[in-house]
Amino acid sequence: MLLTFIFPSWRLFDDSYETPILYLIKENGEKLEVFPPIPTKLNLLFINPEHNYYLYFHSAINRLINEMASNDFNQKELMKLKEFQIILKLMKSQINLEVTDQIKIMNRTSKEVILHLPGPFCA
């Protein structure tokens, strides 16, 4: 990891501005968007924690999608991925997960479903 900081690629947001939608689907079919886009306000110039957390979600979910694109994982393998575990932690930090919850990741612009996983996700 150290080397990536000594020799950065400086490939910053060049091709992927898209932050997919992460939905939590409840047992009754209710869809909850876990990380909706956060509006920028001028008074947040110095301290902007929620937006930075959203940006972290943006990079974490894109890392998961890139990992999924490079390999053909079954559900068990996918759930073991560190990238997926990070997404789970992000979700748990935002929302209370229940045994019956499902996860759906969609492209925000095209509405294409990238991933649809049934649970359970909580121990």
Place this chain on the structure above:
Amino acid sequence: MLEHIELSLLLLSFAFLLQTIEYFYLLKKISFFFNSEKNIKITLTARLILILVIPILLLHFSFLLPFALATLIIIQFYFFNSFNGPFNGGSDYISTLLLLGHFIMSAFLMNLKVIHFVSLYIAIQTVLSYFLPGIYKLLNQSWRTGLALNNIALSPNFSIPINLKTILTKPILSKIICKSIVLLEVFFPLLLFILPKWPLIIGLIIFHFINFLIFGLNRFIFAWIAAYPFLFWFKDFVLSQYN
């Protein structure tokens, strides 16, 4: 220590201070990434204390500076390890590069060659941090045609302030801003030597401010400002070789 190094370290401390306050705001949320909330609270408090004592160490106890910076590096990588990578992309890259550089320079305070080499390396990386994204944008059709910002403004991915959205959705204005950004980035190595110091700094701050308004990248502003003293040291260093 040389003036540009001291100034950069103070600016970096300020950037880290703001980041640490943000982490404190997010304490409950980010505690999921660490063993316990207590653990992260202790780590953040240590980080905050170290950042606050840096100016004192710099002025009166410079022999302690390498230890403080080494501890900050350990904390930084403990965070990256817990987050499975950087928390805030580019700003983490530039601020960690600066932190590593400052650690090496403070450890080799008496060795002017090491200080020059590290200063040069940071300056070149800072130039590349503008130049390479400019090249990547140039390879991207939507940036070349000037529609990138228009597309971003219309995208449901961003919640841009309404006034800025109105500007960016006007194709002619979007084109002008897009092309100005690409030109600024691609010609940055040249602009550094052509433009006087303050107009360039103001131009760069405006550029980062637009990025903040569109993408919410507030950390980028303060992290990059901390690298500017190396840029202008580099400019003076190069020009002095030819005079």
